[in-house]
Amino acid sequence: MSTIEKSNKAARGTAQCENTNINLLKANDFVADIIRKEMTKSNTLLINVTSSAGSGKTTLMQKTAERLKDKLTMAVMVGDLETERDAARIRETGIQALQIVTGGICHLEAQMIHQVLDQFDLPSIDLLFIENVGNLVCPSSFDLGEDYRVTLMATTEGDDKPRKYPKMFLTSEMMLVSKADLLPHLPFSVDNVVKDAREVNHEIEVIRVSSVTEEGIDEWCNWLLAKVEDKQMAEVNA
């Protein structure tokens, strides 16, 4: 059943109609496609990292940078409403990081990414992360031209999140159950969260990670290395 919100103003005059079927996010998706083409040209794997605020995205970026910086060239752009704190933290690990300050906007849009792309020497970058604004709702609707969307789900958030925020989990290829080191102290069931996520998206991959004990970090980094290799092979074959 569809519901139509009716206007309360009286109809007047005649009208001509045009049936359109234009996607509301056409402007965003157009820019996302441009980004995707740029990434293909430069052989850069683009990963969009999303989650609630405080689930450990930046810490994971630091860990990932430490592990991978000798194997490939990695860079991060990080979106926040205010401050340059996250980019500064990531730069401490010795990799390029750029802060995108959204000034109150709750998500990143393709246009914001495209505007800053020329700050990076893309052909020299193998792996580029977009650390999205901490929010499980709005960022799910905006394609940023990424190859993969990775969503962190911290054990401190509760294991019932995937079906509360279904669009995010439906559009993600990977769910990282983060802060796994805290599991002994929390009423959080990894089985429940995986079951919940797979009822929404039966294809979603799952890795348990902890940036503190480094559980799962090898598996995560190997996943990334394999995806970087796939992308570069695809380009060679093309």
Added chain:
Amino acid sequence: MHETSIVNSIMRTLELEFEVEKMARLKGIYVKVGILSNIEPRLLHNAYDAFQMTNPGYTDAELHIESTELKIQCELCNHETKVKNYRFICENCGSPSKNVIQGEEMLIHKVEFND
């Protein structure tokens, strides 16, 4: 906040699609938003009202919002299922499916102009 950018996106899209002369006669915008689009019709109306206040040229243009339910079509048995409680499972054969055929849309499906 999100709804405000959606309204801006709608208006930007229409301004790109139609000539200035035509946009001056804009009478109605019909959008279709799915349950999964994370767009709340009431908030979208409010955001549009705010937009109209700062853009008096569009005072007469009404926004109509239709929301659509979530439906999947099974890849194995082709059965269409209305998704309840975000369980993406075919009600006919029980296989999981993320083949969403309705409920994700954010469409401007009709635009009306005064003669």
